[in-house]
Amino acid sequence: MxxxxxxxxxxxxxxxxxxxxxxxxxxxxxxxxxxxxxxxxxxxxxxxxxxxxxxxxxxxxxxxxxxxxxxxxxxxxxxxxxxxxxxxxxxxxxxxxxxxxxxxxxxxxxxxxxxxxxxxxxxxxxxxxxxxxxYSHSFRVLRAVIKNSIRPLKAVLAFAITYIIISSLIIFHIEPGFKDFFEALYWATVSLTTVGYGDIVPTTMFGRIVTMASSIIGIAVIALPSGIVTAGYMKALEEEEEETNKDLK
Amino acid sequence: MxxxxxxxxxxxxxxxxxxxxxxxxxxxxxxxxxxxxxxxxxxxxxxxxxxxxxxxxxxxxxxxxxxxxxxxxxxxxxxxxxxxxxxxxxxxxxxxxxxxxxxxxxxxxxxxxxxxxxxxxxxxxxxxxxxxxxYSHSFRVLRAVIKNSIRPLKAVLAFAITYIIISSLIIFHIEPGFKDFFEALYWATVSLTTVGYGDIVPTTMFGRIVTMASSIIGIAVIALPSGIVTAGYMKALEEEEEETNKDLK
Amino acid sequence: MxxxxxxxxxxxxxxxxxxxxxxxxxxxxxxxxxxxxxxxxxxxxxxxxxxxxxxxxxxxxxxxxxxxxxxxxxxxxxxxxxxxxxxxxxxxxxxxxxxxxxxxxxxxxxxxxxxxxxxxxxxxxxxxxxxxxxYSHSFRVLRAVIKNSIRPLKAVLAFAITYIIISSLIIFHIEPGFKDFFEALYWATVSLTTVGYGDIVPTTMFGRIVTMASSIIGIAVIALPSGIVTAGYMKALEEEEEETNKDLK
Amino acid sequence: MxxxxxxxxxxxxxxxxxxxxxxxxxxxxxxxxxxxxxxxxxxxxxxxxxxxxxxxxxxxxxxxxxxxxxxxxxxxxxxxxxxxxxxxxxxxxxxxxxxxxxxxxxxxxxxxxxxxxxxxxxxxxxxxxxxxxxYSHSFRVLRAVIKNSIRPLKAVLAFAITYIIISSLIIFHIEPGFKDFFEALYWATVSLTTVGYGDIVPTTMFGRIVTMASSIIGIAVIALPSGIVTAGYMKALEEEEEETNKDLK
The missing domain is CATH 1.20.120 (Four Helix Bundle (Hemerythrin (Met), subunit A))
Incomplete structure (x- = not known):
């Protein structure tokens, strides 16, 4: 029983x-x-x-x-x-x-x-x-992709965080509008991820130049997870196909 | 007739x-x-x-x-x-x-x-x-891609919705500014999709930390459909090529 | 001379x-x-x-x-x-x-x-x-990619525009805040492309639900050009390699 | 010693x-x-x-x-x-x-x-x-991807900057709200990268049409780095695999 x-x-x-x-x-x-x-x-x-x-x-x-x-x-x-x-x-x-x-x-x-x-x-x-x-089946497929991509994604995460911290440090000392470093960190994260609420924006010319450079480089940073996940997904599909072929034999 | x-x-x-x-x-x-x-x-x-x-x-x-x-x-x-x-x-x-x-x-x-x-x-x-x-031809190509990708995209959708709900639940209890849970849900959706209107923004430090973590993880979530669609599109191109080769024989 | x-x-x-x-x-x-x-x-x-x-x-x-x-x-x-x-x-x-x-x-x-x-x-x-x-060399590489991808990109463009128009029509009749249809069209374009200025935002519950659904589906729409360009770029690289191999023979 | x-x-x-x-x-x-x-x-x-x-x-x-x-x-x-x-x-x-x-x-x-x-x-x-x-190991993997992709990424960067400058020139003369050309440049960069703070937004109909056209074309521009990085990452993975196979022999 x-x-x-x-x-x-x-x-x-x-x-x-x-x-x-x-x-x-x-x-x-x-x-x-x-x-x-x-x-x-x-x-x-x-x-x-x-x-x-x-x-x-x-x-x-x-x-x-x-x-x-x-x-x-x-x-x-x-x-x-x-x-x-x-x-x-x-x-x-x-x-x-x-x-x-x-x-x-x-x-x-x-x-x-x-x-x-x-x-x-x-x-x-x-x-x-x-x-x-x-308790869900459909997540298991995604879990395989995430498992394939987790190591390079961690490296990208470290890279993105370093990038965010450098951007924050620069803008914090150039732009007078930031109260503390945490606000600069919040601004840089929201900007790099292209969310861009607009609650904190640069108002000086130098601050805007930093924002522009940071945003443009940021696109390349965002492209990295996309590439990694694509490669990880294609690998997961290949592995699945190979397993199906094995089962058929 | x-x-x-x-x-x-x-x-x-x-x-x-x-x-x-x-x-x-x-x-x-x-x-x-x-x-x-x-x-x-x-x-x-x-x-x-x-x-x-x-x-x-x-x-x-x-x-x-x-x-x-x-x-x-x-x-x-x-x-x-x-x-x-x-x-x-x-x-x-x-x-x-x-x-x-x-x-x-x-x-x-x-x-x-x-x-x-x-x-x-x-x-x-x-x-x-x-x-x-x-009534349009050009959509038929895209329909093939969407058909190839619809199952993993559904899994990603379920994953994204779960992610949005968890983010909403956390921010709703941490940030005092939200009127009701629906507002938190709206905020999380607008943030995860990187639209970021800025009509609802976190103002407390904890709320901002949740926003930052949520945005960074969100990039990986957004990268998933990109990878799936790329794989689906490449598969559709291959299938088309194979069919053309068959027709030539 | x-x-x-x-x-x-x-x-x-x-x-x-x-x-x-x-x-x-x-x-x-x-x-x-x-x-x-x-x-x-x-x-x-x-x-x-x-x-x-x-x-x-x-x-x-x-x-x-x-x-x-x-x-x-x-x-x-x-x-x-x-x-x-x-x-x-x-x-x-x-x-x-x-x-x-x-x-x-x-x-x-x-x-x-x-x-x-x-x-x-x-x-x-x-x-x-x-x-x-x-007058620039570096653009010629990109032009090859764009040439490879122009037909499917046009289909995606038609798809995106259809999607934007449908979103605009729905929000225009649900959300009372829009002055005219053009404003709804502008709002839908800015939202779908995830720019999200926040100058026009939904304030009613139904308007926000439409926004949420529209944004989430929008991510898949944005993933399409990414997939097409990736495939087009990889094809361009292959063609280049083949040509180099031919030249060597 | x-x-x-x-x-x-x-x-x-x-x-x-x-x-x-x-x-x-x-x-x-x-x-x-x-x-x-x-x-x-x-x-x-x-x-x-x-x-x-x-x-x-x-x-x-x-x-x-x-x-x-x-x-x-x-x-x-x-x-x-x-x-x-x-x-x-x-x-x-x-x-x-x-x-x-x-x-x-x-x-x-x-x-x-x-x-x-x-x-x-x-x-x-x-x-x-x-x-x-x-001083970090994990960045070395990414460095290989970046090295593979740096040349086409530079071309995309030049393309994006040209695109930003053209958008700025057009909006600067159509939309009366801009103080100077630098503000138009800042607006175009923030819009193209889909950050979209909303601190500077078009208010006239022609300005909004330019914004809409610019945003939609911008998605294709953003898709380019994604494709390049994906191809670069896949190439890096292949090279690594080949090297591992060589070491095994």
Whole structure:
């Protein structure tokens, strides 16, 4: 019976229909459990607390069920039922349940916790949305591309950050309008990524020259991830094709 | 005679000059029929209603003519003249004619319909512009690319939406300036796509840090469709070349 | 002697050092001749008129010299010295000289022409800058890429314009803030190209939803030229390599 | 002993652990030495001057150590200890140390130098950050891509600048809002790179038409670096693979 249970709740790599059903059910629950986050604590409608309670209860059951079949999920562990608690995914699962329990306490004893702490728990609850990535097939293709490209993308990231810092240092000392270095850093990031809100703009001629040079070079910097991801995607397609050919033989 | 008629109005895959002529005529009519939409209902000049009437009349004739040769266009159907009405393209055709007829009623009996409904019909008329896609050759090449790329693009879309929602949730609870969650969602979408209007900007330090992290990661997210489309386009070119080689043999 | 002259002024495909020298000289003259355009007519300094006079004189000499060797430049023409005037490049050359002559008249007889006409001639003078493209080597590589990609890019352009028009039509009827359809068209273009000035932004919820959908789909539209240009560039590199291999054999 | 020293301070191509350690140490020192730059001269905290002193001292020691093993680092030179001073990298090293020494003078003799000069030295100190590029492995991969792409990227840069200048010239004479040509140039650069701050926007119909045309063509211009970098990256990957295959044989 425990094996049957594991077949249902494990990740859906083998296309078992019960597994897929369980996954879709969990995805709906996760999305519903994020609903309370779309309200400010002071403007939260009443029904939100019930949604929260139901979602947390389902998460707790899911956590216990997974614990129950830990020896199937982690066959390499010596003491699976004890070591399960210290595995990375179960820890994230537990962290994403915790705020829900804390919220329940807050509602029963309002003096117990301050509004500030409640906001903190809300932030922690955002972690829960990461669980969505666990339950979806289409992301696995992208994950292969990202895996292929992660090393050069890290180098580009380091390059872009260096570029942003140099731009910030130059503009911070040339343009008098910046309050502190962080503002210059924010301006350079928003400009390099071509978002360009326009809340902070250069007003002096030298500041504008730096902006122009920085923007033009920035296009080449932005072109780098594009090239890397394209190459990574083409490699992933080739590997897939090779595997299909192997399977046919 | 009905076969000759079908030769004229069918889609121009075989480069028949009469077909092409009919297509260009219809494209001009469609563009003219969109003219009323470029005016607000209260500021609409008089001549617009005549353009509308002529365009709708031509559309009705086109619809009847296509019905008349339905057995040529859909050879697989058993009762082509009856089943034609339920085919997807004829339904869109009919929907795009309907507002025109409704507008005529509105103008003859002004008490009949409210201004609000008229606005709704105007929106529905936008659907008509989709017909342009039906009548143009150059889009067929792009359609092949889009077809090649549609599955990974959907995965990227899901990834981007997840990314936008997570960014929105974080900024909504960190930055005090947002009225509701929808505003945070709007801000995140406008920022990730690097449009960056600047109507909603972070003002606190934490909000700006989230913006910076979000923008930099966003570049990699934007690079994904670029890579997918490039691969899809190169595949489409290869397939075309192979087909040309086959034809030559 | 006329052949020697032709060797000097012809386009520098064979790397003749005198040709290259002449090209660089002409490029400097063209850039100098654009200087008057960087001033508003009412704020133009005095020395600008002398720069203009010298540049126009050199252009006239260049035009006459090219006429003088027209039979070498256009060996296919029957009456090269007569037909030269009607060739596309000489016509552009003449058009770019004309404003300079007109400006001279304006300065000698100020009553002769209005300020408005002067502005028009100034705009026409911008055409002159197109001549720069004629005198530079590095652009020829890019021209090959653009030539490879021009047909699919045109299809993408048609696609993007259709997309912009549909977005404009929808937002124009949903968002009350737009004065006329042109403003909606301007907004859609600035948003799709991810420039996003923020001078016109949606303020209603429905307007923002349209903006969000439009921006996200827009990323895929922007990815198309990127893919086409990448494929076109790779093809250009391959062709170049093949040619080099042929030359070596 | 001098050979051992050279093993430690040389660039880490052979993965020597002592070399890597020295590199990481120097990277930390360089980043720390940039800290004073993140404060405005008038708001600089006291401890910053000590950080500056320590960093400059380490840089001087590094400079002397490298001089001491100049014959190992530049084996081709006849008089390595004399010619070392005129090598490009040592000159940059010296330039990046100089402001630190000048700052010390400023602090001991405040009358000696004006605040303005101090700002200039601060700018020069930004050069120091270029040293970071010297001490990092991950940038070497990117450097190969950039090297592959630098020639076509230069052509694109020239193309983009020509495009920006033409756009500026046209908008400057059509749109009355621009103060001088530099403002038009700044506007065109910010628009072409799709940053789009929105601090300078067209308000007339003709200005907006120019903006729309310019933005749409601009997308193709931005697609060019993307294509070039993609091709350059793929070539770099192929070359790397070929080299690995050679090493295996």
């Amino acid at each position: 425990r094996e049957k249970l594991y077949q249902i709740i494990k990740s859906p790599t083998e296309g078992n229909s019960e597994t897929t059903l369980y996954d879709y059910f969990m995805m709906v629950v996760i999305i519903l459990s994020l609903l309370p986050l779309t309200y400010k604590p002071e403007a939260e409608p009443h029904w939100v607390i019930y949604v929260e309670h139901i979602a947390v209860t389902i998460f707790i059951i899911d956590y216990i069920l997974r614990w129950f079949v830990a020896d199937y999920e982690y066959p390499g562990l010596k003491l699976p039922f004890l070591q399960y608690i210290y595995q990375p995914m179960p820890i994230i699962d537990l962290l994403s349940i915790l705020p829900g329990i804390l919220v329940s306490i807050t509602y029963h004893n309002p003096e117990f916790m301050t509004l500030m702490l409640l906001r903190l728990t809300r932030l922690a609850r955002v972690l829960r949305s990461l669980k969505i990535l666990e | 009905r076969e000759k008629l079908y030769q004229i109005i069918k889609s121009p895959t075989e480069g028949n000059s009469e077909t092409t002529l009919y297509d260009y005529f219809m494209m001009v009519v469609i563009i003219l029929s969109l003219l009323p939409l470029t005016y607000k209902p209260e500021a609409e000049p008089h001549w617009v209603i005549y353009v509308e009437h002529i365009a709708v009349t031509i559309f009705i004739i086109d619809y009847i003519l296509r019905w008349f040769v339905a057995d040529y266009e859909y050879p697989g159907l058993k009762l082509p003249f009856l089943q034609y009405i339920y085919q997807p393209m004829p339904i869109i055709d009919l929907l795009s004619i309907l507002p025109g007829i409704l507008v005529s009623i509105t103008y003859h009996n002004p008490e009949f319909m409210t201004l609000m409904l008229l606005r709704l019909t105007r929106l529905a008329r936008v659907l008509r512009s989709l017909k342009i896609l039906e | 006329r052949e020697k002259l032709y060797q000097i002024i012809k386009s520098p495909t064979e790397g003749n050092s005198e040709t290259t020298l002449y090209d660089y000289f002409m490029m400097v003259v063209i850039i100098l001749s654009l200087l008057p355009l960087t001033y508003k007519p009412e704020a133009e300094p005095h020395w600008v008129i002398y720069v203009e006079h010298i540049a126009v004189t050199i252009f006239i000499i260049d035009y006459i010299l090219r006429w003088f060797v027209a039979d070498y430049e256009y060996p296919g023409l029957k009456l090269p010295f007569l037909q030269y005037i009607y060739q596309p490049m000489p016509i552009i050359d003449l058009l770019s000289i004309l404003p300079g002559i007109l400006v001279s008249i304006t300065y000698h007889n100020p009553e002769f022409m209005t300020l408005m006409l002067l502005r028009l001639t100034r705009l026409a003078r911008v055409l002159r800058s197109l001549k720069i493209l004629e | 001098r050979e051992k020293l050279y093993q430690i301070i040389k660039s880490p191509t052979e993965g020597n652990s002592e070399t890597t350690l020295y590199d990481y140490f120097m990277m930390v020192v360089i980043i720390l030495s940039l800290l004073p730059l993140t404060y405005k001269p008038e708001a600089e905290p006291h401890w910053v001057i000590y950080v500056e002193h320590i960093a400059v001292t380490i840089f001087i020691i590094d400079y002397i150590l490298r001089w001491f093993v100049a014959d190992y680092e530049y084996p081709g030179l006849k008089l390595p200890f004399l010619q070392y001073i005129y090598q490009p990298m040592p000159i940059i090293d010296l330039l990046s140390i100089l402001p630190g020494i000048l700052v010390s003078i400023t602090y001991h003799n405040p009358e000696f130098m004006t605040l303005m000069l101090l700002r200039l030295t601060r700018l020069a100190r930004v050069l120091r950050s270029l040293k970071i590029l010297e």
